[in-house]
Amino acid sequence: MSVERDHLVELRREFHRHPEPAWREFWTTARIVSELDRIGVDERHVGRDALSNDRLAVPDPEELEPWMERAREAGADPEILGSLSGGWTGAVAVIERGEGPTVGLRVDIDGLPQRESSDDDHAPAREGFRSETGAMHACGHDAHATIGLGVLESVAESDFSGTFKVFFQPAEEVIGGGKPMAESRHLDDVEYLFALHVGLDHPTGEIAAGIDDFLAITQFYTTFEGHPGHAGARPEEGRNAVQAMATAVSNLYSIERHSEGESRVNAGRVGGGTATNIVPQEAFVHGEVRGETTEIRDYTFRRAEQVFEGAAVSHDCETDVTIEGEAPSAESDAELVDIVRSAAKSHPDVDRASRRGSIGGSEDATFLMRRVQENGGLATYACIGTDHPGGHHTATFDVDEDSLKPGVDVLTEAVLETAETEP
Amino acid sequence: MSVERDHLVELRREFHRHPEPAWREFWTTARIVSELDRIGVDERHVGRDALSNDRLAVPDPEELEPWMERAREAGADPEILGSLSGGWTGAVAVIERGEGPTVGLRVDIDGLPQRESSDDDHAPAREGFRSETGAMHACGHDAHATIGLGVLESVAESDFSGTFKVFFQPAEEVIGGGKPMAESRHLDDVEYLFALHVGLDHPTGEIAAGIDDFLAITQFYTTFEGHPGHAGARPEEGRNAVQAMATAVSNLYSIERHSEGESRVNAGRVGGGTATNIVPQEAFVHGEVRGETTEIRDYTFRRAEQVFEGAAVSHDCETDVTIEGEAPSAESDAELVDIVRSAAKSHPDVDRASRRGSIGGSEDATFLMRRVQENGGLATYACIGTDHPGGHHTATFDVDEDSLKPGVDVLTEAVLETAETEP
């Protein structure tokens, strides 16, 4: 295969220095586009052209602006940036090579609002490519973007026959970008879809060809609005939003378990009130529910809505629930899992190629997977093992750069294989 | 005064042997009526004729029937019993003596569903007039009925000029009889109303001429109805009435305090469910709210209704609230308090006559007091002190029979005095 390890490492380190949180991937998208131009693609769709209007969890303009400014200062192409204005980040690249299947690869590109370790034990710090933005690539999406570009270039230079698309998806960490990318028209003709993640406790040299156990998820932001009152002089004038919130939290966790599979609830961040002597007027719960199936998630969320409503009624408050992000459950298709596994087993740097791996979380790649499957296509979500010293989402997370090239190779091989197996 | 101590003691012991709970005072009413006939009154109104239709907390017919039967067997007049059928107990007696004010006296006559002590230390047990019904006169209403009859006879034999009515009110213990007796037409022309209680920690020889701090009260019976489900196999099919009840109880006690005065809440009796492995379908809260004023009580009850509704919504259940009994707050009028106090001070057996006394509870005599006051009349609620070895509502409660005659005398004197003070 033609893509060099060194190029991949260099690219990944660039992305690593410029992590940008969800919907703020301005520099990142611009850098991807410049790479697409270098590689030479038949089509590229950027920003609004890559997404439907159904974006979730988009921040307010004033939160976006400093990141746009920063991307500009860091040297991103102003024309590309212009097309990303308003948080319309992400891109779709297409190469067309005649007859054959339409194959897709989805990678996510956003960073996390987390400070990166400056410790000498942490390779990016020691070797000078630590984050320059205050955010951090603490989940390996720098590697994902790199692998996406690497596979694109490899397929472009191969004798692949068919159409190949790479989906550079923004805002995975807030499960906000999967839905609009799935609903863009670019996915509609995809017959085979690959998605990937690095790490997840699989070491370098191991590839898990398919992952199934994604939990469907809904993230919500619920507010309670009451009325203030002086806690000493006029408690009865208050309608207590903090009491409503506390009642909601207690009842949220007590939603009945579902006999058909796992469910989860979490009131991950809550708050309310302003001063000890004022009956609190406002409170919120920022949380999530999950389910082993989309149906169980829906059941749990429906019950959560009753819980919020009931808590508000109990304390004479108003409540409002906003869905911030969501993703369905999904399963990998056996045929495609087998193709990835075969490709992995034949690679000299892969020691272990398993059929199934575990992630135990949620992912909005599931929106794309289900869309392809609903259209009669096949999808799989593969894990490219990589040694990572710190856990995902921690300040010392890092990837083993030796895993980049095998990742590119195996996925390229799998893409080529789909063209062979086309009936 | 003409009524003998011995007659009062004998009468009180008769009542004591035949305690009957709320709306089951069949023997008691019949015995009162026979005494009215002996004394000779100008009118007597029994059962339906003594009450409006707005009775509260009336038991089911099957709970009434055995008590009716028992009263018959214990020798009550069958004709009188006939007019009490369906739990229409209680009576109003009227004597008319020409020109003068219309004066009322209200006494309550029901017993409590409580077993009486059979200990030798307990005078009724030792001296052979312990309860024969399984219920108990544990709050002194046997003495109240006796004093009511005693005052009636004394006034009848005096030179009183005016109209005098005694209200033998049923069902005070469930605060169910005050409202229909207040709303009967018999109270409408009453200008001066006396109500009374014995004991309340005031010793024999002390009379408190007026009591003010009655808490307004509403007693409720709230049900929650959900849906059963197997707790192991299908928890999500259940809609959990016990969870709804628990949420309601927690929030009930947390209703905001009111800055204008005391409030109270109590979930005095709760229950729900049938088996450990069934998601509970039904639950209930039998409780009460009180307020220093009727408005505070109303505020608290309105909030309680929201709490029940909210708890039901939270757990996808239905709820239903029944008001079982209620009574407003009330204050004694200073002029009438002074009349009772003067009468008390001049009685040789009264050591201490105070203006105010404390009861710290609720009473449905307040319905009658407020009705009279709304019509421009005056009312007071007096306490006739009596040594009582056990506390009210306990198995060893008893009254000091030496307090009966002074009670009759003082109230008779106060009744006569109102005729004198008529403008």
Next chain:
Amino acid sequence: MSVERDHLVELRREFHRHPEPAWREFWTTARIVSELDRIGVDERHVGRDALSNDRLAVPDPEELEPWMERAREAGADPEILGSLSGGWTGAVAVIERGEGPTVGLRVDIDGLPQRESSDDDHAPAREGFRSETGAMHACGHDAHATIGLGVLESVAESDFSGTFKVFFQPAEEVIGGGKPMAESRHLDDVEYLFALHVGLDHPTGEIAAGIDDFLAITQFYTTFEGHPGHAGARPEEGRNAVQAMATAVSNLYSIERHSEGESRVNAGRVGGGTATNIVPQEAFVHGEVRGETTEIRDYTFRRAEQVFEGAAVSHDCETDVTIEGEAPSAESDAELVDIVRSAAKSHPDVDRASRRGSIGGSEDATFLMRRVQENGGLATYACIGTDHPGGHHTATFDVDEDSLKPGVDVLTEAVLETAETEP
């Protein structure tokens, strides 16, 4: 096979007429023993001889006595009854036939505290074998006892070589009898153990050869003890046991889900308090926790104990938790499942023989299964399909008597097969 369908039907109807709840199976045990004597067994162990001392959920003597009396009146053998005194019910039957494996069969024999339908649609009512005791065989344990006796007789009359034991276990419905029977010495040498249930939504003609998904369970009875107080006059003197209970219920259901498998909680029956105007002194929660594994159950129960303790501390009450019944999780062994399935497939009246079936509940047969497995033996829990018009534990439950003989045949064949496969 030698046992006649008619005999099985007759026997089942006899058991059906005499249902006795847990630890009160006096008539039932005596009838089983009389049948053992008719069949002729090598050993029979009754009552105390069949159980260890570790019985769970045994009722008070006054609850046992009327059932013993009733069994006597219904004609049970007084000598046998004597050995069951104190609720030591159940029996173990042993037949020895020389060299070969020791094989066990466990059946449970108790009824439920439930009134049986008297509707003409309900066969036992229509055909004259409806319950005569007030309790009901609403879960098919009458069929279980019958099949146990049928297999015993069939094996006894066969050319089986080895030792065969039938465990007639009491008190399954309160998960109280499994533990002491597992801990009796009779199970220690068993190499192959079969357990069975009829119905569970499997129709007549279907046999599920192994069931795995038993949830481990702990049933508890938790009390809260506070202090009474007059709700109007002295609320602060009360320490409110109902508030503690309500807090506990809310928090019980909100115990965190476990990522390694299903868990369950249920406050199936709760209550507290005595009167609307008394701060409640006492309250209770009668409930259960379950887990997909014994470890998850233990985790959940440990958290439940914290919840009870915390609720008591919050409301200044005392709490006490009694474990009433418990059972671990268990899995059927594939080898034994296969033996039952083979036997089922070759039976002319069996249409469908599946490897796995679902029960979705808990069972204390798991105590016996695990004991055998811990000793190196194999166990399976089979389901004998039977059409049942009403659901388990309902007033119209009934079994299809056509399923009795195939059940006996298949299990007998499986028992004989184990002797063949002995290494």
Next chain:
Amino acid sequence: MSVERDHLVELRREFHRHPEPAWREFWTTARIVSELDRIGVDERHVGRDALSNDRLAVPDPEELEPWMERAREAGADPEILGSLSGGWTGAVAVIERGEGPTVGLRVDIDGLPQRESSDDDHAPAREGFRSETGAMHACGHDAHATIGLGVLESVAESDFSGTFKVFFQPAEEVIGGGKPMAESRHLDDVEYLFALHVGLDHPTGEIAAGIDDFLAITQFYTTFEGHPGHAGARPEEGRNAVQAMATAVSNLYSIERHSEGESRVNAGRVGGGTATNIVPQEAFVHGEVRGETTEIRDYTFRRAEQVFEGAAVSHDCETDVTIEGEAPSAESDAELVDIVRSAAKSHPDVDRASRRGSIGGSEDATFLMRRVQENGGLATYACIGTDHPGGHHTATFDVDEDSLKPGVDVLTEAVLETAETEP
């Protein structure tokens, strides 16, 4: 009286332009001291010399520093500022005029962390003396400091005989300064103590000579510490601090009412957790309890501590409670109330002089009042009516400057009167 209205107005406007929150009254104290020097006092005690070590609710040094810096830049005397370092604000002024009683006057001097209105309707904005600090004198303590200085100057220039002390107390808004000022030695010989507040809905021209209904208060900051866990992958590893907090809030409000008087609870500000997908590790409740008497407050706080402990136990967390501020209840003494009322009635600008007024809140002047009363002295808390367009603690609060001079006059007269009434 010698102090001019114009001087008072000017002084008040200066204070108004420099509001400083609790323990940050650096400019304010320095300005007071410079005024003391102008007036000429016999003793002045500043900072550490004016307080015991028992300061409550003192902010961290980094919060103090910018305010110290600001005071320096605004021209405060550096030497005085030096003695206030570390938040040792406030002062006591003493004038000695021979034989006679020791009389005290307590005024508070801190502002509130609130933005002031810049609307033209708001006099300080229109007339150019709006806050320059970001904080605001939204409760009239600028007028209090002014009146304190005015009375001091008036008494100094009168023929008063005795000792007069003015207590310029810091940190009333966080009820943090009353205790250490009460416990300084300066109060020990005070025989008559006056405290005052302006406004409280009493209009200009009205003076309420004594206020009684202060609620005793305790403000607390309670933390819950659990353990994080991934809400999807490992919920059981989390120990949920937000659940503990929610349980605490529900139970806090449900603490039993007390029959001997009013109580209050408020969880005025709460929060916890960091992200939707993390089981929250930390949470807090910033709140308060109050009581009509100190005993009721103590009862309620003791129960609150049980509630926190129980909530922590229920959710396997740790809890820690810090008392941030507190104040007892207090009553004004009738003799001193009468002196203020006489002084008020004889003033030409006072239309209405009432004996009692209502505040319906809490105040840490009560620490000083009780200290004096415990030493056998007398105390009263007077309200100087002033028209105020906005409510206390709102952005449009302002005082009517016409009320300053009458306030100074009446209190000076009352101080002089105490010397007359000395036995």
